[in-house]
Amino acid sequence: MIPPAHAPAFLDTAGWTGAEILPLAGDASFRRYFRVMRGDETAVLMDAPPQHEDSRPFLAVARHLETIGFRAPRILAENLDAGLILLEDFGDARMKEVIDAEPAAEHLIYGQAIDLLADLHGAAAGTLPPYDMPVYQREAGLFPEWYMPAVGLTADADAYTAAWDAALAPIANDQSITVLRDYHAENIMLLGDGSLGLLDFQDALAGHAAYDLVSLLQDARRDVDPALERAMIDRYAARRPFDEAAYALLGAQRNAKILGIFTRLWKRDGKPRYLAFQPRVWRYLERDLAHPALAPVRAWFDAHVPAQARASFWADHAA
Structure with missing residues (x-):
């Protein structure tokens, strides 16, 4: 669970310069998740390599759910070419x-x-x-x-x-x-x-x-x-x-x-x-x-x- 080398540059463009990137989770797909920490602020970085994962449906469904009144993580920043999306952190109470x-x-x-x-x-x-x-x-x-x-x-x-x-x-x-x-x-x-x-x-x-x-x-x-x-x-x-x-x-x-x-x-x-x-x-x-x-x-x-x-x-x- 080492973050991708281009993650710090992506976080810079998202306004999270200098944030710490910690492993969070992987799943049955090629997606990986990291917690991004800067002082008391946290977010979740999704690494979805574009050669393996098409993240456009994730973004579309997240916005659809928000539109109809349900809590999907807010999209804070995205770079689909890099396979990176910064998300609202829902915490650890699964x-x-x-x-x-x-x-x-x-x-x-x-x-x-x-x-x-x-x-x-x-x-x-x-x-x-x-x-x-x-x-x-x-x-x-x-x-x-x-x-x-x-x-x-x-x-x-x-x-x-x-x-x-x-x-x-x-x-x-x-x-x-x-x-x-x-x-x-x-x-x-x-x-x-x-x-x-x-x-x-x-x-x-x-x-x-x-x-x-x-x-x-x-x-x-x-x-x-x-x-x-x-x-x-x-x-x-x-x-x-x-x-x-x-x-x-x-x-x-x-x-x-x-x-x-x-x-x-x-x-x-x-x-x-x-x-x-x-x-x-x-x-x-x-x-x-x-x-x-x-x-x-x-x-x-x-x-x-x-x-x-x-x-x-x-x-x-x-x-």
Whole structure:
């Protein structure tokens, strides 16, 4: 986590001459984050090398969210050719760690995150690209592409695609709301004014309301008690329409995608730490597949992925 050599010059142009640059975080992409400190002032420097990351969607979504009344980090300075963006610092009170330290606050904080989604789903999606069948299929296709060979299996990819086409057809054209696509406890910040700050939203699309509910309540990185999940679904349903079948469909689609992504991070990118999450993701996927709306997809998994290639496989492989 050494800052790029051109970072001080960028900070000079942004009015942060002489600021200290400290490592903050990396993520599953090529993006890296640094905290910039000058006296009592702080900001966050995002390093997104332009040969690997297109930061224009991040800027566009951040401004869209601000326009419709939500807390994305304010853009303080940007140089896309250099791959650098200076952002408002949301601090260190991330939802996951706050709940880990204060378990009694879990219900309250999840309720706040659900209320944010209900508010977001009442706002216009603007000009975001559509979350349509080609996108769903491209994401779900990461499972046969990366997961299957990693566990020594071959896939009937055409049958897999046909199964998803059949299952997702009832909801694939619902593109009415902003879908953040990675809305979970590691991407939500608790801010000093009591509001929630949003992170990692650059891939936002206009899609179905159930997707971000799944992201939050079927969290690949932490256990969400089924009773809490149910209570939060009921909380959402008290304010906005909720479709149980869509929740299962998009849960299965997202979890199949995540199994593929985490396997790719291991095989291609040398990041085996994500393998520890695979058993949890399998539990979510198998529960989602039990819904009648997933019958064609469940049949494919039953035919092609035996029990020993599912959650139990990762006991010997997780870092």
